[in-house]
Amino acid sequence: MKNNELKIMGTRFTYLIIIICILLFIGEFVFHRHGETIIEDYLFFPAIFGFIAFIFIVFAGVLLRKIVMRKEDYYDD
């Protein structure tokens, strides 16, 4: 029941984010955004950078797990 409620919230949140993404998409053409550096002035640079960086961080974390993850009582031995 409660997990169902969480699912509904999740779906609503997803829609909200997609709507904001669309608004930002439109805003990119309306406002002629300028970044602090030239490279940021490329179309959708921050959006693409943010998306890729996030996925990279998560997958790099998964790889890192193979190296640095130990049992919970590792130091208690």
Added chain:
Amino acid sequence: MMINFPPGLLMLLGGGLIPFLPNSIRQIWMIVILILSATSIFVDHGTHLLFETMNYSFIFWRSDALTMPFAIVFHIAAALNIFYGWHEEDWKQHTSSFTYAGAAIGALHAGDLLTLFLFWELTVVTSVFLILASNTPQAIKASFRYLLTQFTSGALLIAGTAYYISVTGDASFGKLSLDNPGAWFIFFAFGIKAAFPLLNGWLQDSYPEATVIGTVALSAFTTKLAIYALARSFAGTEYLIYIGVVMTAFPVFFAVIENDLRRVLSYSLNNQLGFMVVGIGVGTEIAVNGAVAHAFVHIIYKSLLFMSMGAVLYRVGTIKASELGGLYRYMPITAVCCIIGAMSISAFPLFSGFVAKSLIMVGVVEHGYIFIYLMLLFASAGVLEHSGIKIPYFAFFGHDKGIKTKEAPLGMLVAMIVAAFLCLLIGFVPSLLFSLLPYTVDYHVYTPSHVIGQLQLLIFAILAFIFLIRFNLYPPEIPSTVLNFDWIYRKLLLNIIKRLIIALNVVWSSLSSLTLSVVNIIISIIEKNSVTSGNAAVKVGKSTVLILFSLGFILICNYLLF
């Protein structure tokens, strides 16, 4: 009235009375002392209190444009701690937390290196009880490691200070030149407390082991004192840019896989310190302003995040992501406050983090460090991942684990609401913060380009999170230990020492058995060749041979050595 009393010392002495006060008036007493101490903020800039002895001037109270913003936020943090701990009846924690804040404020106002050292050490001895008070075997061990690292920092500071003073004759706590080897010692003393890469193990090791209110207090002072010290002595040191950028990047990956949410926040704290260190390294007016502004807002939103996780730990009894979820129904106010803290640290427009981080980013670009700028942008996406999303998502949403609990106690809620309000206030009215900074700020935060660029970065990163969750690609939280740099002394060095001792034992026992067999051979030779008299009175005993052998050994050693 308080003009002759150093700001921190008042709290240290006032804190000494806390154990003798009944629970009902303890918090009121702390508030009164804190208000008296806070009057020091309004005193004119300059050197107010000198104590001269043996041709040395201890400067207990120096205030200027750099101390002021830190003094204000340290007092705010101390006040938040008092309200947050209102429910707690353990006098030890209150005494520790309050005197610790006093020691940090005292260090802030130190005008010379020896006074700084004095308060530097006091922050350690006052704060360690916040970890010890947890009273678990892990916490007790962690507190000893905490002492060890912090006293190492103190030892480096006093060694560096002694050398620096002996060479330059100048003991003032001001800009230090790295041409002097003593300054390097001081640099690393600050570096340990600022959790530089490789020196950061103590932070993630000890902070999550402290008590509920202990972690909130710890998160505010020690590391930001180090940031202040770096800003005072090493602003414009280029090394700091590279050290800082590594600090922003590497904790991000550890935070992704850490299960203990207070430990996730400790990694996040490390990453935030990185932004400040970069700002100090750039050293221009806008970058130092950015570092100070970031320290200011960071203390508030990081306290807020630690407070919300502390409230969860207090109510539920665990803070492991793998065991939490769905708490928003029972702790809605805590959840909202946590989200405000999360949005502040992620630097959403209209939240405090956006205001402060922008100054550092502009400072970096103005200095031409484009690669560093992109790295900081990358780290910003990392902040969003672990502090912006992971913390609120796994505690309050995620998967419902069927935990039934209730909202945090009133004192905790008051502290969280005030901190959340401050995050929004600074976000909406940045000029309030800018007016406190060391240099004049001529920068407009809210330009359409800046807001849209930042929103693109953050919203599309959230979209990436949704994408990973929807396709079951987001790694599940696993109960585990994530190795950090404290592994070097907790395992590696320990194992090396253990093996060395075993090897030493083997060498010793083989040497001693060899010696004994040599002695035995000598005895048998002597017995064989000695003249035995009629009554056997001159027979050579074993002890005689041993003495003879020892004397012979010393003789040979003497011959070889001298």
